[in-house]
Amino acid sequence: MTLTELRYIVAVARERHFGRAAEACFVSQPTLSVAVKKLEDELDVKLFERGSAEISVTPLGEEIVRQAQAVLEQAQSIKEIAKRGKDPLAGPLRLGVIYTIGPYLLPDLVRQAIARVPQMPLMLQENFTVKLLEMLRAGELDCAILAEPFPDTNLATAPLYEEPFMVAVPRNHPLATRERIDAEELKRETMLLLGAGHCFRDHVLEVCPEFARFSSDAEGIRRSFEGSSLETIKHMVAAGMGVTVVPRLSVPVEPHPHLVYIPFEEPAPTRRVVLVWRRSFTRYEAIAALRNAIYACPLDGVSRLTS
Structure with a gap:
């Protein structure tokens, strides 16, 4: 054996x-x-x-x-x-990230990690929460950036940031001129959702639970559509197919010619993003260095969590 x-x-x-x-x-x-x-x-x-x-x-x-x-x-x-006995920061760190965080955090994070700990290259894996948890348990990843909640697998966790959600609508939509939107108003809209397996889909359905039934019956197809990624869904919104909910970090800095992003009325729905790793993982300094690199990223519009 x-x-x-x-x-x-x-x-x-x-x-x-x-x-x-x-x-x-x-x-x-x-x-x-x-x-x-x-x-x-x-x-x-x-x-x-x-x-x-x-x-x-x-x-x-x-x-x-x-x-x-x-x-x-x-x-x-x-x-x-x-x-660790030689140098806990020496050697690669295998990091997993869920799909709805990776594209918006990793470019800045990789730059920060290279500048701060060049001897610790990041080996990156994007996937669904369930798959990343399996890879953590199997020792195929050292740590992962996830959004709570997720199944308790006796992992160590450290909070990173609280991220508000925003509504994306076509620029010519009646809601596009609003400064803020109440979640109740979305009931009358055609909602575009991520496909099954994405934890952010579940977060959106918590905000708009009435859309949960639309994925399982034919009538709902007229009111709800699914996409494989947030960027695909944004293109669908820009084409006038409906509206969607996105995490704040996915909102581009430059205005989009066909999309408008509008915050929710307070208290706005949010997700809590955390760093997780196996309790048996002994490179504590590497985890701390990664967390510091994340905090050094711009993270526009989110609330950093340090405790």
Whole structure:
């Protein structure tokens, strides 16, 4: 049994697909499949049920995968302790960021990190919250920038900032001349939402819960549309297809020719953005350096949280 084999079975359990697991591990599918079969033979157990469309994990396999994750985390801790003994800021930091934060924070953050800790390059991964949490647990990421709430996975957290939401409307829309908008007024509008899996979609539905039903019935298609990214949805709004809600950091500095961004009436809806990492991660100085680099970014319109 090797750490590589344990890493492979964790990847297969996460991806539910041998091909995608092999891509995630940067190996060929035959290499991964042979290693998984070798481990199953050694343990004399069946870890996965191989269906035509998707791989499922057997009940015993679930237990073994959980233990494999713990072993991989402990093995990574040994490496981190060794690194820390030399220089906790030396070497890359593997950072995950959700899709609705990455494009708006990372350009400034990367510049700040290079200026402050050039010996600690950031290895970046954008993904959904659930996937980033899985990668954290598996030791494939060191830390992640997420928006609360998210499932409690016994991670250490540090607050970063509180970000208000704003309404984006076409420039020729009747609401475009308003200084502020009440959430109740959006009930009469066609709302454009992010697709399932985005936590920001859930945040918007908390502000406008009446739109939650529109994704599951045919009638709702006339009132609610979905996009794959905030930037795609902004283009849809600019084309006059409806209105949407966006986080403050996604609002560009320069005025848009076809879009107007309007704040909500107080108290405005917000999201709390935090930095999370495994409690066993020992490069505390690296976490502090990353947090300081984030605070050094402009973060226009948000409230920094320091406690």
